[in-house]
Amino acid sequence: MQLLGHLALGYFSGSAAGWYTREKVSLPLIWVSALLPDMDMLTNGFLVHRGPTHSILLAAALFLPIWLVTRRGLPYFAALASHTLVGDFLTPPLMLFWPVTDAWFGAPGFLQMTLAGEELLEMLLFALMVAVMLIVYVRSRRLVPQRRATRP
Numbered sequence: 044m045q046l047l048g049h050l051a052l053g054y055f056s057g058s059a060a061g062w063y064t065r066e067k068v069s070l071p072l073i074w075v076s077a078l079l080p081d082m083d084m085l086t087n088g089f090l091v092h093r094g095p096t097h098s099i100l101l102a103a104a105l106f107l108p109i110w111l112v113t114r115r116g117l118p119y120f121a122a123l124a125s126h127t128l129v130g131d132f133l134t135p136p137l138m139l140f141w142p143v144t145d146a147w148f149g150a151p152g153f154l155q156m157t158l159a160g161e162e163l164l165e166m167l168l169f170a171l172m173v174a175v176m177l178i179v180y181v182r183s184r185r186l187v188p189q190r191r192a193t194r195p
């Protein structure tokens with residue numbers, strides 16, 4: 044998956060985790076978390092793309108001490124996990140369980156997406172995210188008149 048799909052998946056998973064934990068989330072930090080695994084593309088080949096930075100084991104090992112101390116941050120871990128466990132899992136391969144194994148993993152063949160299907164899903168997810176964000180914004184600003192309870 045590409046940028047827009049990862050942003051949308053991060054938004055939905057991070058927001059859901061924030062709602063579940065009742066933790067106020069930072070949207071920019073959610074989006075940074077959702078894109079963090081792809082930092083390997085900025086290393087000029089030093090780190091193989093979709094290699095160790097896409098390991099859910101490494102992410103959990105780094106996140107767990109933070110969570111044990113602060114009991115916070117689950118929305119950001121959820122956004123990061125959505126990158127590898129959903130977005131890139133559907134368009135394999137990736138080193139999901141590094142450093143336990145450096146084998147490459149991905150969805151079974153029938154779940155793997157074609158490039159056209161991936162782009163369509165990405166656009167749909169991004170459009171859905173924008174729609175949800177607009178609805179949340181309008182409702183939070185009370186731009187839509189609220190129905191008042193009428194007295195009998």
Ligand SMILES: [Zn+2]
Pocket residue numbers: 080081093097126131
């Ligand atoms: Zn990636």
